[in-house]
Amino acid sequence: MGSGVSRRYKYGINTERYFKNKILPRSRELLKILSFSYRRSLYLFRLFIKIDKDKSGQISLNEFHRFFGIRKGAFLERLFCILDSDQNGTLEFNEFVVGIWNFCTNDMHLLAKFAFDIFDIDRNEELSIEEIDALVRMVHNTSHADESTMRGIREFCPNDRITLGKFIQLASEQPDVLKPIIDAQQLVQGQVFSVNFWRRRTDKRRRKFGRTEIPIGMSWESLMELFASYEGNKSDAKDNDDSLMNEEKTNSAKKLGSEENKVDLRLKEERREEKLKIKLNQIEAELEKNYIIDEIHLRKEFRLKLWKILWAIEKAHVDTLNAKMSQEIGTAIEKLIVDDNSSEESYLSECSDIDADEDSATDKEDSDDDIQNTKKLNSAGSKSKKGSSLRGELPSFSYWPGNGTCMMHSDTNQPCPVAGEELVIEKYEKLKVAFHAEWKATIMQYTDKYGPETTAWERLFDYEKQEIFYYNRKSGQRCKEQNPAICEKCDGLIAAADYKCFSCGTMRSEINTGKYKGRISLSNMIKLEKGS
16 A cells, blocks of 8 residues: 555655644544544555645645546536535545545435536526536537437436436436446546445445435535534434333333343244345345456355355255254153143053953953053053053053154163154155255256356446446356356356257256247257257
8 A cells, every 4th residue: 555655745754654643633533434444544645645746735636637537628627626625726635535435435326416416506406408418518528419318318308307316317227328427436446445445335325324415525524514413313313212112121021021031932943044044135135236357256255155055044944844843743742741641540441441342252361461461561661471452562661652752662762653753754854845846946046146056157247338247257258148048067158049058068957948049949959859
């Protein structure tokens, strides 16, 4: 940082010492509000003195133009004039910092409003077609507005007038209208930190302030007042929310206790699955952003994280089903133990009646022995010598369920499943089969949207042409198709009219079938392939 900058500044003072003693005391609060660390703040100051060639402590229009290389013209002059909040023809350090931050963190919505406000002098949020024509000529630095551009604009101008809302919509749908402004913004972003740095700061500004308008020409004093007011309102709102929350907690405590004391009764597997899904949403949000070719490694990292999380979610869901199955089986067993212990006598009596009926044709002594042996089996846990004539010779169990889920063999201590447990297992096996079928469809959707896990193709954005393209980070090949068919075997591109990948001979996968645009149906092409 700061390469090419003299180690001495005014009065021969060391640059960093000058920054600490002269600049920081006056700018500390501003830099803190804008979330610039000491290291980045020092970098901004070194950049400032690099632009300030004559070491006057101020940046002139010519110095600004020479450093950033923005094309000279009415737009540059107007932009510089707006950044110069005190209108003295130069930028001091605080004006420079506020102007750079504000201009570089404006999204398309705010850039369109910035351009619109230049000509909306009476602030009625409406411009005539003549004023729009002048705006286009100023932005594009030309004496005549492009006719095709003006035709597109007139579609948004009923009665030859356009409102601010319509102009913002126009800028979003036809970016060429404000292309020079977008180019100038990216030029400045690229020379002050990086485009990706300012993209993150734009997201941070949007999360913190929403669509709160901060005019590009706002003075640093006014900006600090605005931020202080905003933070004050947030503090008041937080105090109000805290008051309401405390009141709610007090009322809840009288009934069931505070919310904080509630226990999360979900299984740990369920909680893990939920956390993974939250992470997945965050990664998807990152992948939806536009990445330039220099940031391809970032997109690759996010895409690989996405697939890693997807496989973790699959495992977590199966673990959740297994845990629920075990819990359900265990609960059923506990219930049956209680029920069977409480009804042991009635059960033995019922067994006696059944045995008596079955043994009516045999000797009464044999029948009495059967009943006595059954009692011994359940009370003493010993093996019956003869056993019930209905059940035969039975092993010894730690408990005796009437129609239970599971029995534990006392000798081997191994579970002896019966009908109830089998039903529970069957139920969860069906749930797993259904989940895997749905999961297969989910994986296909993610593959179609973000590409196969092992692909070298990445979706990027060309800010100069304002278009999306796909780039192979290994071969350097480009593709302008919005949703190309990528072979999942060799990672080659499959032309829309091709029924298979001619690079490796693999037929189109289920995912790529819907992207086929050939004249002959894909099924007929496959039949011809098999016939030949």
